[in-house]
Amino acid sequence: MQTKQYPFYFKSTVILFGVILLVYAMAVLRGILVPFAFALIIAILLNPLVNKFQKKGVGKVFAIIFSMLIALLVFGGIMYFISSQVVGFSESFPVLKDKLYELLNQLQAWVHSKFGISIAKQVGLINEALNSSKGLVGQTLGTALTTLLLVFILPVYIFLLLFYKTLILNFLYETFAEKNSAQVADVLQQTKSAIQSYMIGLLIEALIVAALNSTALLILGVKYAILLGLIGALLNMLPYIGGLIAIALPVLMATVTKDGFSTQLGIIIAYIIIQFIDNNFLIPKIVSSKVQINALVSILIVLLGGALWGVAGMFLSIPFVAILKIICDRVDGMKPLGKLLGDEIPTKHKGLVWGRRKAKASLSETIINDTK
Numbered sequence: 001m002q003t004k005q006y007p008f009y010f011k012s013t014v015i016l017f018g019v020i021l022l023v024y025a026m027a028v029l030r031g032i033l034v035p036f037a038f039a040l041i042i043a044i045l046l047n048p049l050v051n052k053f054q055k056k057g058v059g060k061v062f063a064i065i066f067s068m069l070i071a072l073l074v075f076g077g078i079m080y081f082i083s084s085q086v087v088g089f090s091e092s093f094p095v096l097k098d099k100l101y102e103l104l105n106q107l108q109a110w111v112h113s114k115f116g117i118s119i120a121k122q123v124g125l126i127n128e129a130l131n132s133s134k135g136l137v138g139q140t141l142g143t144a145l146t147t148l149l150l151v152f153i154l155p156v157y158i159f160l161l162l163f164y165k166t167l168i169l170n171f172l173y174e175t176f177a178e179k180n181s182a183q184v185a186d187v188l189q190q191t192k193s194a195i196q197s198y199m200i201g202l203l204i205e206a207l208i209v210a211a212l213n214s215t216a217l218l219i220l221g222v223k224y225a226i227l228l229g230l231i232g233a234l235l236n237m238l239p240y241i242g243g244l245i246a247i248a249l250p251v252l253m254a255t256v257t258k259d260g261f262s263t264q265l266g267i268i269i270a271y272i273i274i275q276f277i278d279n280n281f282l283i284p285k286i287v288s289s290k291v292q293i294n295a296l297v298s299i300l301i302v303l304l305g306g307a308l309w310g311v312a313g314m315f316l317s318i319p320f321v322a323i324l325k326i327i328c329d330r331v332d333g334m335k336p337l338g339k340l341l342g343d344e345i346p347t348k349h350k351g352l353v354w355g356r357r358k359a360k361a362s363l364s365e366t367i368i369n370d371t372k
Helices: 008-028 030-055 060-091 093-115 119-132 134-149 153-163 165-175 178-220 225-235 241-257 262-286 295-330 332-341 363-371
Strands: none
Touching (some): 008 030, 008 295, 030 060, 030 153, 030 178, 178 262, 178 295, 178 363, 225 241, 241 262, 241 295, 262 363
């Protein structure tokens, strides 16, 4: 029987309509999907620990519960440490606010003397900019509040994802033809290992960057160095955009609390050096080498994630694009998309050698391979 061939414009229209419908559904259901997305990533990270408990004879339910309790203790310890730093910051917030107002008044006077723009007009321009950003701020706050309201669902999602792991995997196997079952099993196994190593690598990298940031700020004598170092490490997970904000925060703190500009210059130099170390040594050696995303895609996907799901979307966008790249690299028909998402730049045109030589296994990949 001859298969009917549809014209290109018809296929492209159907695909475009499907993408628009998918994005609309993700935007409408973000209050449910954001916690589920975080739960999926956490479940993938906890899976090796659950397997270890089960190999030692612990029942499946108790293995999942013990793994979740360990994760909760680690998360609780980190949150306790951050909250203790925030308490110290909040105690001196009134003084910092008065100093910031003083600096703003000096800046307004300088702008008035240099450019002839009156203080009243400056205030009007600032208010106009704030009013234009209210929609974005409201959307971000709405997403954050919805996520907080549903945060108690996270443990339920995580438990059920780990408990029904075999059921979900069997569904994926049965979705495809039986002759492709071996290929599907290989894709799933490699994807799981690559995702785990990528996420563990990100966590290790964040800890090292937090230590480097905090050490640099302590040496420079910046107040709340540890808190700002931790925030900088978290923001560093957002490519390029997060790095700029991470530098701006300690520079602002130094401007408010110190005289002159030597400290601010020291912060910028220190953070540039840390970024160089991170990009050229930490990421290649620690984070999974199989899921590196190129700069263009990283910036675009972070902005799209922020527009779709707010701050949570910015943090989730990179891991999920990394998952998409892993799948594309292992499915024949999607390999061109995987190459487009990746950071391996071809040295010659199609038909000749692509990109770099095979990279050595990263630290995170070694950790995951040792748990098998």
